[in-house]
Amino acid sequence: MSTNIDSLQHETRRFAPSSEFSANAVATAEIYGRAASDPEEFWANQSRELLQWEKPFTRTLDWDNAPFAKWFSDGRLNVAYNCLDRHVDAGHGDRVAFHWEGEPGDSRTLTYADLTAEVKKAANVLTSLGIRSGDRVAIYLPMIPEAVISMLAVARIGAVHSVIFGGFSADSIRSRVDDANARLVITADGGWRKGKVSPLKPTVDDALAKEGDHSVQNVLVVRRGENAIEWTEGRDRWWHEEMATAETEHTAEAFDAEHPLFILYTSGTTGKPKGILHTSGGYLTQTAFTHKNVFDLKAETDVFWCTADVGWITGHSYVVYGPLANGATQVLYEGTPDAPHPGRWWEVIEKYKVSIFYTAPTAIRSFMKTGRSVPDGFDLSSIRLLGSVGEPINPEAWIWYRDVIGAGTAPIVDTWWQTETGAIMVSALPGITTAKPGSAQVAMPGITVDVLTDGGAPVGNGSGGLLVVTKPWPSMLRGIWGDPERFIETYWDKFDQPGATNRRMYFAGDGARLDEDGDIWLLGRVDDVMNVSGHRLSTAEIESSLVSHPIVAEAAVVGAHDDTTGQAVVAFVILRADQEDAQTPEEANGILRSHVSEQIGAIARPRQIFVVSELPKTRSGKIMRRLLRDVAEGREVGDTTTLADTSVMQIISDKLHGTT
Ligand code: ATP
Ligand code: MG
Secondary structure (H helix, E strand, O other): OOOOOOOOOOOOOOEOOOHHHHHOOOOOOHHHHHHHHOHHHHHHHHHHHHOOOOEOOOOOEEOOOOOOOEEOOOOEEOHHHHHOHHHHHHHHOOOEEEEEEOOOOOEEEEEHHHHHHHHHHHHHHHHHOOOOOOOEEEEEOOOOHHHHHHHHHHHHOOOEEEEOOOOOOHHHHHHHHHHHOOOEEEEEOEEEEOOEEEEOHHHHHHHHHOOOOOOOOEEEEEOOOOOOOOOOOOOEEEHHHHHHHOOOOOOOOOEEOOOEEEEEEOOOOOOOOOEEEEEOHHHHHHHHHHHHHHOOOOOOOOEEEEOOOOOOHHHHHHHHHHHHHOOOEEEEEOOOOOOOOOOHHHHHHHHHOOOEEEEOHHHHHHHHHHOOHHHHOOOOOOOOEEEEOOOOOOHHHHHHHHHHHOOOOOOEEEOEOOOOOOOOOEOOOOOOOOEOOOOOEOEOOOOOEEEEOOOOOEOOOOOEEEEEEOOOOOOOOOEEOOOHHHHHHHHOOOOOOOOOOOOOOEEEEEEEEEOOOOOEEEEEEHHHOEEEOOEEEOHHHHHHHHHOOOOEEEEEEEEEEEOOOEEEEEEEEEEOHHHOOOOOHHHHHHHHHHHHHHHOOHHHOOOEEEEOOOOOEEOOOOEOHHHHHHHHOOOOOOOOOOEOOOHHHHHHHHHHOOOO
16 A cells, blocks of 8 residues: 555646746746755855844854754844834835725825834833743734734844734633733734724633633733723723833844744644744744745835735734845735625725735635636736745636736745744745646755655655655744644654654655656645545545536545545535526535546545535634544534634534534
């Protein structure tokens, strides 16, 4: 029996960059050779070029205590200074840092000078509340400028932020506050979501009112929603009052390159979220490098929009640290894509002439579901580059994205990375790579990845297996907060080579296939890989096949126990809006089973296909297959705390067990 993931995919479309794009691109092909000849030296040079070190480093990588890495360890810098003051000092104070757009249509423009001034004041506020270097600060805010200002103010004084996505419950807040022993929570009264104010401060109050002692001394509250809130005297402070009296000057002190910058919890797709720790110099180097090269950033002219919430790693690395280190102009949008109307995002692109747009496949598929007439109603001609992150992007969605949003010409970069990797690890470079829809393609310059069998042997081109990173990288996680054992166990034990010194490899937890050219195709999480009659099948491939059928908008596939085949393929599909009444679920079932069978082979034909109206997703839009597997196998559904809508699982269970 093969330990590899059977290769089933036959996507052959190719898209080379235009000669015009290539001629003006930031990254040129020689970069790969330069990085490969001496990766450490390559990163050291990038770091010196992209950042300003107060004390230059002399040592690049210290891997003596693997898997605990140190990068640039004897250097000192201030992360916030690198994102703010130095651009002002260089004469770019008038450049717009953020075009902020509130959901109800209010807006604010912050230049680099404005943002620097706000962060300086906020840093003084934090200090006046007793926050010191190394203290943890929880941030629970909507997508308003104060979210970015808070993060940078915390970084500026050497404290450590833990941003908690604004949709999380009181339980999720409390467990994160306790895990990190946060001294301060920064929140807002409420924020706008789907046309109304959704309260935040009351959720923080609930979190802190839960049983047991907690470490929080103050709650700093930004006024945004103007909803009624309760007030705990002594503990609660208004942001605007503190800011009004704060000192305006603040000198940024330099910290060690390995000084902790933030803790961020993973999305919990495969289990209990892990508190991932990132530090300063290496993280900022790789986020700045990848932001500039993957997105082909021309800081003077581009308008960059990454739609991720700052509560996710994508928001940390590609709304806050990477783009600001590069002096980019960005859009920051508070609300949901469809409020107050389904074309809201496209309206924002038209308004601010967004040139680089970075979003997730789940969003793209939901736009496909409503059809191209919505984006076609807006002028999207400013767009010159598109990015995707979060899940494998199925080729149908890739083509739609390029045709409808990118006018059939914009290159697409499909970026593979994780909370743990801190920055992009695998992606095309837009002026160099000939794109293959559905493939994340090549490791970044300076990064080495491979695909291995369970036993640790390279699978070689044309086969599938487990994705690993074979050498340490600057923005790698430095640990799981408070749990070094789990850090080693989860990521480093699988491919530890006993006897060999420092030959630890990072196990990413994702399945991948190398095609004949050695390009990487992500196949979904290893935990989600199915074994049907001895064949290892990928969820991503079968889902792609289902979505390529014109009646399907979205699909999720899991392996459920089966007495004859070991596991059987079970699919959950959402039909496109105009198809919902066109056929019965039985008809859809028949059509789609034969479609998968024709496209991939009889082995991949789903045993069952359930037509549903929703799929269980995390708040960052990832499908939680483990919950669907629970349902498909008739088990009690596991931990749902990071689910966007907890009622979804009930609806799906009821449907499956015939109650509706
Ligand atoms: P947990 O680790 O708690 O289960 P999570 O893995 O969903 O949660 P994140 O760090 O937000 O948390 O997501 C990283 C994962 O997202 C990757 O391991 C991969 O499975 C998936 N992913 C991200 N980008 C891509 C991409 N471009 N192509 C394929 N998969 C991707
Ligand atoms: Mg993960």
